[in-house]
Amino acid sequence: MLTITPPNASIGEMAYRRIRSDIIFGRLAPGQKLKLEQLREAYGTSVSTLRELLNRLSSEGLIEAEGQKGFMVSPVSATNLKELAAMRLLLEGHALAQSFDAGDMEWEGRVVAAHHKLAQMERRMLDSDRADSELWKRYDWEFHHALISACGSQVLLDTHATIYDKYLRYQMVAVIFRGKVAADEHQILLDCALKRDKDRAASVLATHVNACVDHTLDLGRLG
Template sequence: MPPSPAKSVAPPTLQESALRQLRADIIACRLMPNERLRVEALRERYGMGISPLREALMRLEAEGLVELEQNKGFRVAEVSHENLRDLMRTRIEIESIALRWSLEKGGVEWEANLLSAFHRLSRQTKIDPDNPDALNAAWRREHAEFHAALVAACASQTMMSIRSRLFEQAERYVALSIMANAPPRDDVAEHKQLMRAALNREIDRTLDLNRLHITRTFDKVAASLAAGRDAAARGKAQNGKALK
């Protein structure tokens, strides 16, 4: 008998793996905002046919990570200061509700998972030492899981899926900020405070800390977004001259 027959998890369909990879690449800005997504290039990049790629792109379109224009194909969704602001404002409101519900209902299980998620997060570094221009993938995963753990007891699938979609959108901006060489802020302490307040069921304080957490990220990202935009504008002007 094999030691662990497990469940022999069905291998994901190509479409599914395309979805995961595309989503990851977009969130990490390996596919840059507004970049055209030509099917032929993607075919080469991910090694599969047209159908699974287009299907995955359609799902991402509905998620708001990809934009589709009639007969002109797909692009990575645009970013803008305005969109960032909207996103963050909305995140604050949504997470406030989800947090409130979660703190009201969370039991021992929830507390344990939250502690565990924080511990794992605290052992990761934000930046990958080998590749200082990108977020550490492991940190990203643990960070996402920590914030999910905070609201995990809210007992609303709907709320949680909305929250995580907004969170993903925001992650893209953070990745941009890192790529612009903005030094990452050290927010282990922030996360710890947040967790403590949550575990103590200090609802108002948790909500305030969370609002602050999001606002700080917003400020930081907005600044490097503006800087990046300026740099890009200068680059474009130069290119324009060079080409003339």
Template sequence: MANTVETQRFEAEARAGETVGEVAYRRIRLDIVNGRLQPGEKLKLDRMKQVYEASVTTLREILNRLAVEELVAAEGQRGFRVADVTAAELRQLGELRALLETHALRQSIERGDLDWEAGVVAAHYKLSVLERGLIGDMAEPVENWVACDWGFHYATISACDQPVLARTHASIFDRFVRYHMLALSFRGPPAAAEHAKLRDLVIERKADAAVELLGRHIRGGIEHILSTGRFD
């Protein structure tokens, strides 16, 4: 599974045998995706050295790696900053997410077994509990919903048996999720209803209908994020 939002917040530190650099990479990446490091923010190596407990040399390597992932922007001799966000990029990420996820969903519906179905149901149950709380105005952090949203969508495509596709999708999903975390806004009953319907269509192996719904669901999420007015 990808290193997406709060679901794996401190997982990096717990992974046996990981280097200091790998732990720092995962923490910095997570802080960018979760919006703790804001778009355009200057990434000052002296400060980061204390926060992430890594050397300046290691941090430079990490930031160059994140620049390749387009989560960080390299500014030549001026150092690094967190990558900006734009409405145009959000739309492009949404289109790419839809392309990858709908393909993986078809494959999973074709190949998934009973354990896969159970995983989809379990992931949706956890998500639905959080959604009911948010709809009922309970003090549930939106970031917890984002984590469970990832868990559900990942569960639906987890039987695709295409590791390269899964890794690419996870990377795009994280960049898409970054916009959700910056907006910190839940779409409400429409999103919850779509998740429940998607669960049913997946379990019933209705691939065409599931893919069509997933496309609408992603587009609805894009328009909701843009409606917050946070992105130009």
């Protein structure tokens, strides 16, 4: 879940969030071996704490334990990407409909504000300014999360966030930006939210996610 580390977080929690972020944003590459001594120096925590954190990340499916050999960042595959995309659509599509039904003026404000930031970043990307792709994807997450934030189920939101992060890792690994067509889809989703047009929003969301999967696979960057 793409959240800011709270200022009172423990050293272990800060290390966990940093490692997790580095995996999601591709700074720790798929299949990379995770050596405890190197991680200890990089993240400033003890080997024993690192073992606990890596086991925690293993339970989330972001890394894999290799028996006595240690840990590695989970590899990527076309099959896994398709599975994550299908699960994202299942969760986000349901949450979208619930949110459109229940959303109030405060929800509308969150959606509009989140889209404004994302649209500004997409304009920069379209002008060939790709210097801050992480911020772009954070704004992308904030917009999609805002759309479903009035769904009324924290369990649904948390489960969606976990799947979204794994899906996002593929976008960062493959350096995915579909350009104006994706930005236009975001604009349509905003319009649908303000009109409470959940049927069209569901259709656009499906196109949005599936086109990203197709684009990723067409680029052939998953090894």
